[in-house]
Amino acid sequence: MAEFTADLGGTRYVFAGLSELLAAASPPRSGDELAGIAAVNAAHRAAAQQALAEVPLARFLDEVVVPYETDEVTRLIIDGHDAAAFAPVAHMTVGDFRDWLLSDAATTPVLTALASGLTPEMVAAVSKLMRNQDLIAVARKCRVEVAFRTTLGLPGRLASRLQPNHPSDDPAGIVAATLDGLLLGSGDAVIGVNPVTDSVGNAITLLEVLDELRQRHSIPTQSCVLTHVTNTIEIMARGGPVDLVFQSVAGTEAANRGFGVDLAILREAHEAALSLKRGTLGDNVMYFETGQGSALSADAHHGVDQQTLEARAYAVARAFRPLLVNTVVGFIGPEYLYDGKQIIRAGLEDHFCGKLLGLPMGVDVCYTNHAEADQDDMDTLATLLAVAGVNFLIAVPGADDVMLNYQSLSFHDVLYLRSTLGLRPAPEFEAWLAGTGLARPDGRLRALDQDALPAQRFLALASGTDG
C-alpha cells in the first residue's frame, strides 16, 4: 500500500492508502467523524482533495478498499469491470476525470457507454472533488431509462413513489392514502408500502389490495410491499401478486449480511420475479434502497468513508437491472448526516454516483426529528434534485410518514417541482391522469377544486361512497 502526500500551508500531509485518502477528502459529515476517519481539520481535507486529484483512475482497479478475498461486493466490482467501456478515461487522473465530465465531450450517449467501465470507488472519488453544481450538471447529462408498466427516466419527466404507509397496516388506511396521492398525481414510479411487521401473510393482503385497486381503475403503475427479500420469495412461491422485489442493500458483504442478504439470495429473487412476466413495457423488476451510514451502523465499514461505501451499494444494485433505486438520504439520523447542509450534499452525491454508474436513481428527500433539519432543507434538496434530473422522488401525505415516523416530501411538493420546472409525470401515467379527468387539460392536478368533478367521482367510486 503506497503513500499519498500533499503539501499545504507549509505542512506535508501523508495518507497511508486509498481508503484513508478518500475518507479525508470527503466533505464533512458526522458519520465519518463517528467512525474516526474524517479529516481532522479543513486544511487536512483540502490537502487530501489535492492528493486525490492526482490519483490515476486505473489505480482503483489495483488497490481495493475492501479485501477481494473476503468481500463478495469487491469481487462483483472487480470481476464485473468492463475494460473496453473504461478505455476512453483509462489514462485520466481523478482530477482530469472531473474536468472531462464537465466538458462538452461527456455527452449523454458517451456517459451511458462509460457506465459499466466505472467502479463505485472512481465515482465516489471524483464526487469528492466536485461542488454541488458539478454534481447537478453532470447527473443531468446522464439518462437511465427503465420500464415495467410505466417508463421512467425519460428527459423532462419526474416520477414519484406514492408511499401510503399506515401505523398498523390497515388496508383501508393504506387505500385512503393511496387515493390521496393518486388525486395529486403521484404514484407513477411505484405505489410502495413499508409494512409494520415482517409477515408474509400480511404482505400478501396488502399486495392484493393494491393490485385490485390498480386493476379496477386501470392505473398504469406497479406496486410493492417493502418486506425482506426472503419474504418476497415466499410470497411469489405462494402466488401473491408481486410486481417488484424490494431489498435494502449496502456496500460491503458484512453490511449486507447485517440486512440478512447476499448476492445469491438477490439472484434467486430476481430470477423468480422475472419468471412472473408481469411488466407490460419492460422487465426491470427490482427495487433497492440504500443510504450513507448503513455499513458503519452494522459495524461493517472496513475503515472506508460512508459515501464511498454508499457508491459500492450501487454496484450491488446495478447487477440486477433495477426499476428503482433510491437513497433514503436523511433517514438514518444525525449521527451519520448531522444537519440539512450534510443531508443536501449527500443527496446530490448519491444521485450523481448512482446515475454515473448507470442506475435509475431516485431519492427519498427526508429527515428525522432528531436531525438538525426541517422542511426548508427538503425544499432545497428536492429542487436541486429535480434540476439534476432525478428519476423519481418519494412522497407521502402532507410530508408526514405516520408509520416510519419521519418527514419526506408531500404529494404537493411533487406538483410544485413539476410545475415550477416544467416536468411531467411518466407518459403512461400522464395519459391515465388525463383520461380519467383527474388532470385538467393543462396537466394541472386540482383534486379539491369545486369544479373538479372527475376527481370527486373517482374518489367516490374508489372509496366506496358512491352507493
Added chain:
Amino acid sequence: MAERPPVRHEPDPQQPDPWARLRAATPARIGLGQVGDAQPTRAVLAFQAAHALARDAVHARLDAAALAAALADPPAIRVRSLAPDRPTYLRRPDLGRRLDPACLPSLPKGDHDLALIVVDGLSATGIAAHAPALVAAIKARLPRDLGLAPLVVAEEGRVALGDEIAEALGARAVVVIIGERPGLTVPDSVGAYLTYAPKRGTRDAERNCISNIHRNGGLSYAAAADKIVWFAGEMLRRRLSGVALKDDQLISLTGSAS
C-alpha cells in the same frame, strides 16, 4: 382571457366532505386541500406545530426513578449507557449501545429464560406513557413456568444496550421496549425488539421487531403483548431470532383478534 380571482381550494364546511370516511381510516395528512400546487396555510401551520412538539420530545429526559417504581414490586433495577447526556447520545449511538460499567454490580447474574428491559431511546415521552401498561400486559400473558429476570430500566440507551444487560443477568432471550423516534402524528410511539442469545455484537438481522405501539391508531397494548409473548415463546422453543423467525403463525393464531 378574463382574470379569475384566486380560489382557495380548501374543503368547504357547508358541503358533504368526500374525505370524511377516508380520514377516519388513517392518521395520515390526507385531503389537505390546495392553494395552487401548495398546501393551505392551515395545513402548513399544523405541520410546523407538530414538528415543534416532536423536536421537544426528542430532547425530553426520562424520569427513571418514577418509572422504575411504577414498573414492578420491588422497583426495577436502574442502569444507564455510556452516553452522559442527550446531545452526546444523539451523535454517538455507539455510546448508547454500551452499558456504563459502574452499573454492572446492580445486575445480579442468574439463570433466566427472558429479560424484560425498558429503555428511553428517542422518546422518553413514549416510554413514560406506555411502558407500565405494556409491561403489565406482557407479564399477564407469560407462561407461569417461564423464568423472568428482574426488570431493568435504562437511560440514554439504544436497542443493543439490552444485549449487554441480558448477558449480565444471565438471560437466554431479551425483550427491549424502547421509545421510537418521534414522528409528527405520534411523538410517543414505542417498539419492542426481541433477541435470542443476546450478547455484545449481536446483529440487527438477528432481532425481531414490533413497532408502532401507541394509542393513536397504532398497536394496542394487548395486541402488542400477544405478539411479544408469541415471539418470546418461539425464540426459546426454536433457539433463534431474526429473519429466520417469521410471524406467519401469529397471524393465523390471532387472526381478527389483533
